[in-house]
Amino acid sequence: MIDLRSDTVTKPAAAMREAARDADVGDDVYGEDPTVNELEARAADLAGFEDALYVPTGTMGNQVAVRTHTERGQEVLSERESHVVKYELGGMAQLSGLQLRTLDGGERGIPTPEQVREGYVEEDAHRPGTGLLTLENTHNSKGGIAVAPEKIDAAAEAAHDHGVPVHLDGARVCNAAVALDVAPSRITENVDSVMFCLSKGLGAPVGSMLAGSEEFIARARRNRKLFGGGMRQAGVIAAPGMEALENVDRLAEDHENARVLAERLATVEALDVQDPETNIVLVNTEGTGLTAEEFLAACEDAGVAGVQFGIHVVRFCTHWDVDREAVETAAERVAQAVGE
Numbered sequence: 001m002i003d004l005r006s007d008t009v010t011k012p013a014a015a016m017r018e019a020a021r022d023a024d025v026g027d028d029v030y031g032e033d034p035t036v037n038e039l040e041a042r043a044a045d046l047a048g049f050e051d052a053l054y055v056p057t058g059t060m061g062n063q064v065a066v067r068t069h070t071e072r073g074q075e076v077l078s079e080r081e082s083h084v085v086k087y088e089l090g091g092m093a094q095l096s097g098l099q100l101r102t103l104d105g106g107e108r109g110i111p112t113p114e115q116v117r118e119g120y121v122e123e124d125a126h127r128p129g130t131g132l133l134t135l136e137n138t139h140n141s142k143g144g145i146a147v148a149p150e151k152i153d154a155a156a157e158a159a160h161d162h163g164v165p166v167h168l169d170g171a172r173v174c175n176a177a178v179a180l181d182v183a184p185s186r187i188t189e190n191v192d193s194v195m196f197c198l199s200k201g202l203g204a205p206v207g208s209m210l211a212g213s214e215e216f217i218a219r220a221r222r223n224r225k226l227f228g229g230g231m232r233q234a235g236v237i238a239a240p241g242m243e244a245l246e247n248v249d250r251l252a253e254d255h256e257n258a259r260v261l262a263e264r265l266a267t268v269e270a271l272d273v274q275d276p277e278t279n280i281v282l283v284n285t286e287g288t289g290l291t292a293e294e295f296l297a298a299c300e301d302a303g304v305a306g307v308q309f310g311i312h313v314v315r316f317c318t319h320w321d322v323d324r325e326a327v328e329t330a331a332e333r334v335a336q337a338v339g340e
């Protein structure tokens with residue numbers, strides 16, 4: 001099976017397993033794990049913030065950030081197709097007592113400053129007040145769109161004009177940085193916090209980072225404990241995470257493989273393939289007469305796995321464990337699966 005479901009499916013490389021074995025550890029809840037401390041310092045540096053916090057998952061990183069920026073009963077402005085809205089079990093409501101106001105970020109998944117200004121709610125006797133704006137880069141549901149830093153700046157400025165902080169769900173912000181040929185810290189320059197995953201294209205077995213100001217991270221550390229994310233000898237998993245930080249430039253290979261995959265799939269007449277900007281390829285199956293579910297079943301029979309993103313939309317994701325040859329084979333198998 002050529003597994004293109006997600007860039008989370010990679011198995012840790014030998015160097016990561018060795019790093020885990022040899023990691024210097026301590027009790028991280030007491031702040032005594034030297035490996036975690038070093039990972040947090042390096043991640044803060046990469047993201048251009050004063051401090052960072054190691055969290056087990058991207059979801060926890062986002063939810064801790066949301067909780068730390070807001071007060072119960074406030075509204076959060078989020079792009080309507082974003083991960084925090086669609087795929088985190090309504091965590092903002094469940095864990096932090098927040099109400100969502102969603103914005104339509106269009107094809108590129110980024111709200112305009114006007115939309116942010118219109119969505120903003122001033123607190124008064126009737127209205128809850130806006131406590132946070134969240135943005136996403138790369139935008140997963142829109143097909144791994146690499147949002148230009150200027151667009152992030154503009155939306156963030158509109159929020160800041162009202163004193164509203166901004167959190168960036170940058171699960172794949174390093175993919176965006178590589179695709180746009182800028183430093184990750186340029187993309188995060190005007191937001192107040194960022195979460196990014198070590199466990200996706202960067203190849204770590206587990207872990208994500210939340211970065212922000214020293215004061216913000218100190219409060220986020222308490223909320224991580226509240227959400228059950230205070231870990232002990234976490235250096236064992238942080239050590240492969242440190243290796244992962246060295247893999248940013250390698251993401252270009254995944255992007256190139258996604259481009260090759262998309263080009264090959266586009267030669268199948270019945271498929272409508274979105275041009276990839278990073279490591280995600282969205283395919284519309286409507287022309288085949290198959291739903292996404294039926295199409296994926298046929299692909300699986302042919303030895304390729306993807307995930308459903310809509311009634312007629314499928315996502316294929318390239319990653320470390322699929323090379324050029326594998327994506328070429330995958331494209332051939334998909335073509336056969338739809339009878340071409």
Ligand SMILES: *Cc1c(COP(=O)(O)O)cnc(C)c1O
Binds near residue numbers: 057136140169197208
């Ligand atoms: C994967 C992902 C997350 C969550 O990460 P997990 O580690 O799976 O919890 C958050 N946001 C986006 C955009 C993602 O793609």
